[in-house]
Amino acid sequence: MSKYRGDFPAIRALMRDGEIHRDLYIDQELFQLEMEYVFGASWVYVGHESQIPNPGDYYTTTVGLQPVVMVRDADGAIHVHYNRCPHKGTKIANEICGNAGKFFRCPYHAWVFRFDGKFLGMPLRGGYEDVGFERSEAALGLTPVGGSHNYRGFVFARLSPLGPGFEEFFGESLSSIDNMVDRSPAGRLEVAGPPLRYMHNCNWKMLVENQTDTCHPMVAHESSAGTAIEVWKRAPEGTPKPMAVEIFAPFMSPYEFFEKMGIRIWENGHAHTGVAASIHSNYSAIPGYFEKMAAAYGETRARAILDENRHNTVYFPNTMIKGPIQLLRLFKPISAGKTLVESWTYRLVDAPDLLLERTQMYNRLINAPTSVVGHDDCEVYERAQEGLHTDGNPWVNLQRLYREEEAEERNVVTNGTNEWPMRNQFRAWLKFMAVGMGA
């Protein structure tokens, strides 16, 4: 029996001011609906242009639950299509990264398609004369997603042909991508190898919420970051501080540090932590880097780019980027209780390699399935996913620093421990559900 499909008032009732009903995390029907309406109308990150540098290069992934293929055309344009042959459904591209040659050729019956999706032909074409093929779905070729947009190398797609435009969806939040890309003296990023892939038995929204949760590091990560600090204290006097300790130690910063670091709220669920400063602010300077930046941008502009130390920028619904260390995490929903986290790293073109070394170390230490920080995060999410199945209390509390007026505000800065960004995500969620359900 359907509990939520076609019943927006029932969904609206799952959200109070600062309280969220557990069904948003555990109900599989709601999960299906949010895949259709939230992931359908949002601009979701697909991949980076550097993954497909040459004509015919493709990358296969998912947007929400939908398999898609991102491909580079002969003229350099990037197209995003649903990944199925219009004939019988066979995935047209099957490697994660590959090259299709001059056109897509289905491995089943050799139907061929241009990279823009247009149908080119099939063997024994005579068999399709006078059968009405030209009026069939198949004759339309590969189905493109509703829209795709390449922003400074980052390719996003909107599955639905209807929905907000790219700029309208992101607003001022694109400044975080700008800052990450501007950190390259050449103004360009390249994907640096495969992502770490970490499976979590919890709802995707728990992971997204946690990206702006600044009241958990000193608690959940005491066992890892706290131990790192203790071990480091025992090092002989004069030992240079290792990069790993620089990465771990700020997780144990006191609440006051996180309060002061600030959070900026944008529309459509986007926000970032680390306005005034962040856990990335006090990393050692990399020799030769500033000189390259100053040569490329001039000293004043270079300093402005590098003084921006945004911590986590959340792009609703399921992406987070860390500008200062060139990292992107994609929270790929699989079911109400299962999420695949991909953590991607990027090389700043024309910058010293030591920056990429730090990026890779950060990713290993914090985001890997073997990471001691990741272990405790995963543990608390999975315990929450199990705990929410109890019938004692169906509500999740997100009231920290709640104000009634906040719902109408955007592009503002608030206390760094505010749970406003999480409430902001759920307001965006509800908005897209309402639009999708015609409410």
Added chain:
Amino acid sequence: MSTPTNQELIDFVYREARLIDQQRFDEWLGLFAEDARYWMPLEWEQTDPTLVGSLLYEDKMLLGIRVERLKGRRTYSQKPKSRCHHVLQAPQIESRDEAANCYVLWTPQHYVETRVDEQTLYASWATHTLAIEDGALKIKLKRVDLVNCDAAFGNIQLFM
């Protein structure tokens, strides 16, 4: 010990796995040279541990943090604790260079990690690069290549 016999090298690899399985992590850490690395690549036949991602690439200090963390009162992901189990195929001597004090062994292994009702099997090849230091064999590099290094994994909390 000045020059290890092949049997001594092989015994060392078996003993290392045994110390992990018996959770004698302080003794296990003692098997590593001060400048040792423990590497679990992310890519098939990966050659670069620093500019390409890896599951693990840790020095002795970071391994020490892991060992210490496992004993911690607030190590939530180890409440309850994990256990693990190695099955090693006979370690093979890949190379021995007495002049360079460098001995390399190659060992296919199955590793099982459990936590309460969950039990996960990982298949991998362990490559040990060993050297004699202060009269004892030490690990300079332990490299563990998972057969499915590029797969999505849940928590891997102990040592393969």
